[in-house]
Amino acid sequence: MTSRRPPLEGLPALRDDTLLRALRGECTDRVPAWMMRQAGRYLPEFRDVRAAHGFFEVCRDPALACEVTVQPLERFGAELLSACIIFSDILVVLQALGVEVRMEPKEGPVLPVPLASPDADAFRALAAPAFKGVDVERELGYVFDAIGAARQRIAGRVPLIGFSGAPFTLMGYWVEGGGSRTLSKAKRWLYEWPRESHVVLQRLTDVVVDYLVGQVRAGAQALQVFESNGGDLAPRAWSEFSLPYLAQICKRVKERLAGELGLAGAAVPVVVFSRGSNWEGALEALRDAGFDAVSLDWTVDPAAARERVGDRVALQGNLCPALLYAREEVIRAETHRMLDGFRAGACPHVANLGHGMEPEMDPDRARCFLQAVRDYVVPGKR
């Protein structure tokens, strides 16, 4: 069910659209940069908030979510950081479906009642013809409120990115009951019950579409879809259980944004990150599915990736996050080498890490990465 709130009212105008132009496939004079999981535990100011509030409490309180969303911008400034991403978690979509998700201190997410098999009550409810879908305004309105608040607080300095987990990744957490190194239960589902798997994936897709459209109505200026577990699937399984839903999300969201909000084409760029899906044909398929930008993990060579997808689609990534543990001159050199490989600026590119920030990381090393991107001279633009 779609969000009913009046869209895009009274939001501050964007002053620096470098990120959006790169995501839309334009060359840029300087390379925009942000970091996956940039609002997170590596920031002392984030840990201060978390000391007083539970993880999902921060997600669900628009004022708190807004505060931590903007923390990286306050620290690094719009000169270095080209975007904020709304603070939330991919698993809020499962919570919206009535699934209990707890965040345990060391363990990460725990779902006490996993989707064990098609005999599970949760599956029967989902598959029933009477299934009513999710009222995203009621279940996830707190995210929309946080987005609106963050837009006000950012005050046009940089764009605000909304996001969602992708259907297979969400299904993986649900089936496994949390994170998993092998995803063997989730893959077992796909192979043992392919028809039922498609039911789950389609229901999740429907929610994700409403959720992403709702985020744009609330003020998100770009969207990213996270298929964090994409690389656990063999190419053929990915083509059957992941890619079609990613493509459907991209198409339906863009149609809805054009029809309901007059935001056609790449007005609100949609980025896809299918981590680990780097085999021949995968990046190309994501491009062809209509995404404006493909975000890459660190196991792809930048020049090879740029060669594969051509000059016109935006790429995002892909510094190995662990490089932020290196000395500053190494971070600078590797960042510049990466940008050279992507032909960043001359080709549409958004500098980012190949995966998220980790709690042990030093904010000053993150700043070093951002500064290295800022100092990078796009060939021909000196």
Place this chain on the structure above:
Amino acid sequence: MTSRRPPLEGLPALRDDTLLRALRGECTDRVPAWMMRQAGRYLPEFRDVRAAHGFFEVCRDPALACEVTVQPLERFGAELLSACIIFSDILVVLQALGVEVRMEPKEGPVLPVPLASPDADAFRALAAPAFKGVDVERELGYVFDAIGAARQRIAGRVPLIGFSGAPFTLMGYWVEGGGSRTLSKAKRWLYEWPRESHVVLQRLTDVVVDYLVGQVRAGAQALQVFESNGGDLAPRAWSEFSLPYLAQICKRVKERLAGELGLAGAAVPVVVFSRGSNWEGALEALRDAGFDAVSLDWTVDPAAARERVGDRVALQGNLCPALLYAREEVIRAETHRMLDGFRAGACPHVANLGHGMEPEMDPDRARCFLQAVRDYVVPGKR
């Protein structure tokens, strides 16, 4: 320090060398098959042994290790299963270096004293000029004994494969103190202390070379090197911290086997499995490093991989292990599709999974996979 035992005495002659011929780059009339982690918890007869004995107790008792090594052959027969692999664990190499490794029931391997930093005593001992290396006969002779016993027990029905973990993978467990989803501590080591990392990796390489040569002296007829964490490294980091040591192992082992045992060239084929290192140039680099065969995880398209490495190097793999949860007709169809993609038989190929068997798997589904390979008709060989 090399093994001192007299080599290759009184061992039964091999009656079916299909696997070895494929690994040596020959076309074969039928496609040989085995499964990574084929001696493991999915077999009730294995669980029976483990009910009475600890994990490393089985590794260290040559009679027990021999028994579980041969269990898959006794169950499936030489008609279906083309090789045994010695039952052991990659972490015995760390134990040989004096590192405590425990196998915890649900958790997997635990190293109570991780290699936290170059200040650790273990690093200082390893880096000291007085470091004496490892006497593999004394520390790992139990593996050699198990290999000799298994050769007798197999009685020439199929070849016996020896193996070792690769240096970066071993270092990863050591630094992390066990398994890790992100390997962030291990990667931090590489980037923060590259020089010291090379010391660790070189010392491990020296042990691995002696260990693999010792396994061949004891009766191993092929070798596999497992870089199970290869794909956690960015391409450039892999080229610096993984590939050179893999290449060194291949070269030194082959030189030693030729010089000490008269086993030149591909007499004892050496297989490499660098899981997740599938970017452009990686498979090609492993081939060029001198390995006889490259084992592939499930995230590579078979036809694309064969195209990339050419027709002459052997490939091994790469069915998604989770397909063993599928219905039997799906297992058969996907196995045949995979073999078609690799042009198995017409090109040198060993059918295998893209990763190890899992405890929840049904031995009859494993049999179904092996039977599907056995039933596969190599084009032109009907």
